[in-house]
Amino acid sequence: MYPNLAKAYPTNKLPDLRGEFIRGWDDGRGVDAGRALLRLQDDSFEAHRHESFFYAGISRNEIPLKNLPSSDEMLTLSSTTNALSPDGIDATNSLIGNDDYNCLIEGNKNNKRTATGLSTSIVGATETRPRNIAFNYIV
Numbered sequence: 001m002y003p004n005l006a007k008a009y010p011t012n013k014l015p016d017l018r019g020e021f022i023r024g025w026d027d028g029r030g031v032d033a034g035r036a037l038l039r040l041q042d043d044s045f046e047a048h049r050h051e052s053f054f055y056a057g058i059s060r061n062e063i064p065l066k067n068l069p070s071s072d073e074m075l076t077l078s079s080t081t082n083a084l085s086p087d088g089i090d091a092t093n094s095l096i097g098n099d100d101y102n103c104l105i106e107g108n109k110n111n112k113r114t115a116t117g118l119s120t121s122i123v124g125a126t127e128t129r130p131r132n133i134a135f136n137y138i139v
Contacts, residue, residue, distance in 0.1 A: 008037070008136045015133065023132040035134050043131045047124035 006012065015038050023041065026032040035041070 021130045021132040022135045025134040025136045039134050041132050044125035044129050046128045047122050049122045
C-alpha cells in the first residue's frame with residue numbers, strides 16, 4: 001500500500017484538507033477533464049436566471065403596483081409570438097421589446113393595465129458545487 005501512496009503523493013506529505021470539500025480525482029474519466037490531482041476548484045452555481053413581473057393599473061381610482069407571478073389571472077406576460085392574455089386579448093402586437101425585457105399594454109373592461117417582465121441574464125456553470133480539492137481516494 002505504501003508504494004501506491006508514495007506514487008499518489010510523491011512529496012511524502014498529505015495535503016491539508018481542513019475546510020475543504022473532497023472531490024474524487026477524475027483521473028481521465030471525463031467529469032473534470034484536464035484537472036490535476038490536489039488542484040483546488042472554486043465553487044459554482046448551475047446556470048439559471050431570476051424573473052420578476054410588475055403590474056400597474058387604474059381601476060376605480062386606485063393605482064396598484066404589485067409583483068405578480070406570470071400565471072396571474074389578470075395578465076400574462078410572454079415573449080412568445082401570438083401570446084394571449086387570460087382575457088383572450090391577442091398580445092402579439094402589444095409586446096414591446098424582446099428577449100429579457102418585455103412590456104404588454106392592454107385595456108379591458110374600462111381598466112388600463114401595463115405590465116413589465118424583467119429577468120436577469122443566464123449566468124452560471126454546468127453544475128452546482130462547493131469549493132473543493134481533487135483527491136485520490138487511495139488514502
